[in-house]
Amino acid sequence: MILRNEDLDSQRCRPEFAPAMLEDLRWLGIDWVEGPDRGGPCGPYVQSERREFYLHAWNTLRDRGMIYPCTCSRKDVVQAAGAPNDSDDEPLYPGTCRPTTCVEGAKASGVTGPAGANWRFRVPDGEEICFTDLHLGPQRFVAGRDFGDFIVWRRDDVPAYQLAVVVDDAAMRITEVVRGADLLKSTARQILLFRALGLAVPDYYHCDLVRDDAGVRLAKRHDSLSIRKLRDSGWTPEQVRQEIPRPA
Numbered sequence: 576m577i578l579r580n581e582d583l584d585s586q587r588c589r590p591e592f593a594p595a596m597l598e599d600l601r602w603l604g605i606d607w608v609e610g611p612d613r614g615g616p617c618g619p620y621v622q623s624e625r626r627e628f629y630l631h632a633w634n635t636l637r638d639r640g641m642i643y644p645c646t647c648s649r650k651d652v653v654q655a656a657g658a659p660n661d662s663d664d665e666p667l668y669p670g671t672c673r674p675t676t677c678v679e680g681a682k683a684s685g686v687t688g689p690a691g692a693n694w695r696f697r698v699p700d701g702e703e704i705c706f707t708d709l710h711l712g713p714q715r716f717v718a719g720r721d722f723g724d725f726i727v728w729r730r731d732d733v734p735a736y737q738l739a740v741v742v743d744d745a746a747m748r749i750t751e752v753v754r755g756a757d758l759l760k761s762t763a764r765q766i767l768l769f770r771a772l773g774l775a776v777p778d779y780y781h782c783d784l785v786r787d788d789a790g791v792r793l794a795k796r797h798d799s800l801s802i803r804k805l806r807d808s809g810w811t812p813e814q815v816r817q818e819i820p821r822p823a
Contacts, residue, residue, distance in 0.1 A: 576605075576606070576607040576608055577607060577608065577609045577610065577615070577617070577620070577747055577749065578597075578600070578607040578609070578610030578611065578612075578620065579610070579611075579620050579621075579622065579743060579747070580593055580596070580610075580611050580620060580621045580622065581622050581736075581739070581740070582621060582622055582623050583622045583623060583733055583734060583736075583739060584733070585623075585733075588623075593611065593621075595803065597610075597611075597612055599801075599802045599803055599806070600802075602802075602806060602812060603802060603812050603815060603816065604812045604816065609747075617746055617747040617748065620747075622739055622743065625739075625742075625743065626734070628742050628743070628746060629728075629734035629738060629739055629742055630689075632738060632741075632742045632772055633689050633694070633727065633728055633734070633738070635772060636696065636727065636771060636772070637686075637694075639771065640676070641696060641697055641771050642694045642695060642696050642697065642727060642728075643672065643673065643674050643694070643695055643697060643724075644672070644686065644691075644692035644693070644694055644695075645668075645671075645672040645692060645693045645694070645695045645724075645726075646672055646692060646693070647668075647671050647672055647693065649666070651671070652666050652667075652668055652669065652671075653666050665722070665725055665726065667722060667723045668695065668723035668724045668725070669723070670723065670724065672695075673695075673697065673724060689728040689732060689734075690730075690732040691730060691732075692730050693726050693728070693729055693730045694726065694727050694728040695724040695725060695726055695727065696724060696725055696726075696727050696737075696764075696767065696768065696771070697724050698718035698719055698722070698723060698724055698725070698764075698767060699718050699719075699767075700718060700719030701717065701718065701719055701720075702717070702718045702719075703715055703716070703717055703718075704716045704717075704718060704763040704766050704767060706762065706763075706766060706776075706779065708759070708762075708779055708780065708781050709751075709778055709779065709780040710780045710781055710782065710783075711756065711759070711781055714759060714762075714763075716759075716760060716763035718763075718767065721760060721763070722760055722763065722764060725737055725764050727768070736761075737761065737764050737765055737768060738768060740765065741765050741768040741769055741772070741774070742772075744777055745769070745772070745774040745775065749777050750777050750778065751777055751778045751779075751780065752777050752778070752779050752780070753779075753780045753781075753782065754779075754780075754781060754782065755781065755782055755784050755792075756781040756782060756783060756784055757784060757792065758781065759781055762779050762781070802815065
C-alpha cells in the first residue's frame with residue numbers, strides 16, 4: 576500500500592493537515608509501505624513536490640493535440656444552456672472554447688506553458704469507455720454525453736485532479752485503485768488520459784459510500800464527522816472500521 580498526500584489545492588490543504596492525516600490513519604490501524612514519512616522508489620509522495628511530472632504530461636498532451644486552452648469559468652459552464660449541474664464534480668462542458676482542431680487550439684499564439692488558462696482534454700465524442708469494476712461490475716460511459724471536455728490544468732497554474740492522479744498512479748506503479756462510487760465518472764475520464772499518455776490502466780474497486788441517517792454521504796464539504804471527531808468522541812478503531820453504532 577502506498578500513501579500519497581494529494582495537497583495541490585493550497586486553499587484547502589494547510590500544513591498541519593499532513594501530520595494529522597498520518598496520525599489518524601495509524602490510529603485507525605492502516606499501514607503503508609511507501610509514503611511521505613517513509614520514502615520509497617517512486618517518491619516524492621507529496622503532490623505539491625511532483626510538478627515536473629505533471630508538466631511533462633501536459634507537454635505530451637499538448638504536442639499530441641489532445642488539449643486546448645479555455646477561458647470559461649466554472650460559473651460560465653454551469654449557467655450555459657444544457658449544462659447540467661448534478662452531483663458530479665465537473666459539469667458538462669458545452670464546448671464554448673473548443674477549437675475546430677485540438678492542435679490548432681493547443682499551439683495557438685505560441686503557448687509554451689499552462690499558466691493563465693483552464694486547459695481541457697478534448698474527449699472523443701460518442702466513444703464508449705467501458706471497464707469492469709471489481710465491486711460494481713461492468714460500467715459504461717459515453718464521452719460527450721455523460722461527461723464533456725474536462726480540465727487537466729487550472730488557470731491558477733495548478734494541475735487538476737484528473738491529470739495528477741493518472742500521472743502519479745502510473746509513476747507509482749499502482750495496480751488497484753480503491754475509492755468511493757461517486758468517482759465512477761472520473762474513472763472514465765482518467766481511462767481516456769491513461770490511453771492518451773500511453774500508460775497502463777489499473778484495476779478499480781469503487782466502494783459504497785458511507786452515509787448519515789438522512790442518506791447524505793459523509794463529506795468534508797458537508798462538515799461531516801471526521802475520523803478525528805469520532806476518535807475524540809470515544810469511538811475505538813474497531814468501531815470505526817466495522818461501522819457499528821456509537822456506544823450509549
